[in-house]
Amino acid sequence: MTLQNALLKDLVDKKQVSYYEIFDNYLVLYWEHFDANETKTINLDLKVEFAGEYTGKASNVYLYYMPESKFWNEGIKTKIEP
Numbered sequence: 683m684t685l686q687n688a689l690l691k692d693l694v695d696k697k698q699v700s701y702y703e704i705f706d707n708y709l710v711l712y713w714e715h716f717d718a719n720e721t722k723t724i725n726l727d728l729k730v731e732f733a734g735e736y737t738g739k740a741s742n743v744y745l746y747y748m749p750e751s752k753f754w755n756e757g758i759k760t761k762i763e764p
Contacts (some may be wrong), residue, residue, distance in 0.1 A: 683728040684731070685704070685728060685730065686727060699724065717739075730762050734762055735762075736760050737758070737759045737762075738760075738761075739757050741754070742754045
């Protein structure tokens, strides 16, 4: 699966994300703030190259200056059918 660059720019333009970067096949999203108990939901349109079952790597979230307080999530699982 691959990301569409126009979609990422649109997320920033609509202020759903403050900033993003891609490196080593990771998408990193940044926000200026989170309210207590706030949940962010981001919808990504992905281009699929091959059918199959995939599990992404685990992800985490933390305040920029407090990396010792990471909250981890399991990798997202997906099944792509032809």
